[in-house]
Amino acid sequence: MDIYRPASWSEALEVKRGAPESVPLAGGTDLMVDLNFGRARPQALLDLTRLAELAGWDRDNGRVRIGAGVTFTTLIAELAPELPGLAIASRTVGSPQIRNRATLGGNLGTASPAGDALPPLLAAGAEVEVASAARSRRIPLEDFFIAPKVTALEGGELIAAIVVPVADGPQQYSKIGTRNAMVIATVSFALALHPGRRRVGTGIGSAAPRPLRATEAEDFIGGVLAEHDLWSSGAPIPEPASARFGELVAAAAQPIDDVRGTVAYRRHALAVLARRTLAWAWSDYRSAA
Amino acid sequence: MSLEVNGVEHSAEVEPRQLLVYFLRENLALTGTNVGCDTTSCGACTVLMDGRSVKSCTVLTVQADGAEVQTIEGLADDGKMHPLQDAFHTEHGLQCGYCTPGMIMAALGLIQEGGDLTEKDIRLGLEGNLCRCTGYHNIVKAIQSAADEMRSPASA
Ligand SMILES: Cc1cc2nc3c(=O)[nH]c(=O)nc-3n(C[C@H](O)[C@H](O)[C@H](O)COP(=O)(O)OP(=O)(O)OC[C@H]3O[C@@H](n4cnc5c(N)ncnc54)[C@H](O)[C@@H]3O)c2cc1C
Ligand code: FES
Ligand code: FES
Numbered sequence: 001m002d003i004y005r006p007a008s009w010s011e012a013l014e015v016k017r018g019a020p021e022s023v024p025l026a027g028g029t030d031l032m033v034d035l036n037f038g039r040a041r042p043q044a045l046l047d048l049t050r051l052a053e054l055a056g057w058d059r060d061n062g063r064v065r066i067g068a069g070v071t072f073t074t075l076i077a078e079l080a081p082e083l084p085g086l087a088i089a090s091r092t093v094g095s096p097q098i099r100n101r102a103t104l105g106g107n108l109g110t111a112s113p114a115g116d117a118l119p120p121l122l123a124a125g126a127e128v129e130v131a132s133a134a135r136s137r138r139i140p141l142e143d144f145f146i147a148p149k150v151t152a153l154e155g156g157e158l159i160a161a162i163v164v165p166v167a168d169g170p171q172q173y174s175k176i177g178t179r180n181a182m183v184i185a186t187v188s189f190a191l192a193l194h195p196g197r198r199r200v201g202t203g204i205g206s207a208a209p210r211p212l213r214a215t216e217a218e219d220f221i222g223g224v225l226a227e228h229d230l231w232s233s234g235a236p237i238p239e240p241a242s243a244r245f246g247e248l249v250a251a252a253a254q255p256i257d258d259v260r261g262t263v264a265y266r267r268h269a270l271a272v273l274a275r276r277t278l279a280w281a282w283s284d285y286r287s288a289a
Numbered sequence: 290m291s292l293e294v295n296g297v298e299h300s301a302e303v304e305p306r307q308l309l310v311y312f313l314r315e316n317l318a319l320t321g322t323n324v325g326c327d328t329t330s331c332g333a334c335t336v337l338m339d340g341r342s343v344k345s346c347t348v349l350t351v352q353a354d355g356a357e358v359q360t361i362e363g364l365a366d367d368g369k370m371h372p373l374q375d376a377f378h379t380e381h382g383l384q385c386g387y388c389t390p391g392m393i394m395a396a397l398g399l400i401q402e403g404g405d406l407t408e409k410d411i412r413l414g415l416e417g418n419l420c421r422c423t424g425y426h427n428i429v430k431a432i433q434s435a436a437d438e439m440r441s442p443a444s445a
Binding site: 001032035097 | 306308328332335341342346347348349351354395399402415416417
């Protein structure tokens with residue numbers, strides 16, 4: 001096995017062009033486990049941990065651009081004001097040792113439906129900036145995931161950054177179940193209120209082969225809030241509307257039929273999480289107004 | 290490649306796929322850092338890299354190029370035990386001792402981070418470290434007492 005250790009981003013892209021089969025290595029908390037366990041046997045690794053270009057974030061024009069190599073520890077310490085939903089989710093990842101190494105780019109690269117960063121990024125309307133030696137392009141996050149471990153990256157492309165609108169309202173994230181390296185048993189849900197655009201964003205984790213938005217639920221609850229002008233009045237959301245919102249979120253899920261009973265359980269749990277996060281976020285919105 | 294381990298600079302040629310934990314154990318004979326699993330779940334291999342706790346079974350040696358690594362062997366000062374080592378002893382924070390170096394290094398990472406250290410904070414902070422013997426209670430007590438000592442103005 002070869003290992004390439006480029007010293008700059010442009011060098012990394014050149015290496016990837018010349019050796020498209022080389023597998024990017026960031027914090028290694030997914031990839032090294034696969035290697036140690038004998039599940040992955042790559043011919044070559046492309047170590048991205050030396051690249052200063054990937055390790056930082058900046059804020060410009062109402063958006064935060066987070067380098068793919070930013071760790072969960074950094075997201076928690078530095079980005080909670082701008083991206084509260086992502087910060088809540090980051091705190092639930094692994095243990096300190098994992099959060100000190102694991103990167104946001106790696107969470108996207110693994111493309112697990114259980115990746116904790118993914119629902120809050122979907123709810124916030126994030127885009128992925130990918131690059132090859134030839135060009136760079138942006139992909140809406142919801143189009144990035146195709147199946148577990150399969151993304152929209154093309155040969156020679158690497159994830160450069162994740163670009164996320166700064167929160168313009170309350171954001172929440174909640175998950176049920178435990179996650180460790182061997183067992184994935186969570187359903188998770190992220191919600192973002194966008195008072196500026198009068199929209200509600202959602203993200204569902206672990207309830208389909210890939211993380212998803214619940215677009216029908218988003219349109220429905222956005223319609224209710226607009227129809228009764230609740231954004232301005234700050235009045236409570238009628239109970240039947242939040243119940244319906246929960247049902248629509250559950251209906252958007254496509255749970256994998258792995259263990260008998262899980263499908264029904266996951267749908268039920270999702271409806272509960274959806275109603276709960278909506279109630280939390282709406283009460284934050286009302287008390288801020 | 291070169292790296293600093295417990296304050297000493299080392300230069301070495303290593304296999305690309307060598308894990309940092311084996312570099313420490315085999316090349317440097319620092320066998321205090323243990324390996325307890327192959328799934329990055331037990332935390333026995335925890336060391337500090339540039340001041341932050343990491344699992345050295347999940348880091349390639351070459352990825353530590355230029356880093357400062359601290360292991361359990363680097364804690365005692367001139368034969369005098371580190372407050373964490375003392376506290377694990379007096380509070381009975383170990384039985385078989387297999388998990389202890391990793392626990393102590395994870396605890397040092399927590400203490401150096403500077404956050405609150407209530408019993409709950411410590412338990413959450415040790416989520417990545419498994420102990421089959423003690424049931425964690427005495428480990429948490431040991432870390433609290435060491436943190437109090439390390440953070441009191443007298444020892445600063
Ligand atoms: C004990 C343990 C607990 C965990 N708990 C959680 C948890 O609670 N929640 C959670 O979401 N995850 C968890 N994980 C999984 C893992 O930590 C995360 O998925 C993490 O974000 C992976 O990041 P990394 O930098 O370590 O990625 P790596 O392992 O380095 O890479 C992961 C994948 O992404 C690819 N990749 C990395 N960077 C790039 C890039 N710039 N461009 C293109 N491809 C790239 C790699 O080739 C690889 O396929 C856990 C893992 C362990 C071992
Ligand atoms: S040896 Fe178990 S986590 Fe490293
Ligand atoms: S003392 Fe034996 S594993 Fe912790």
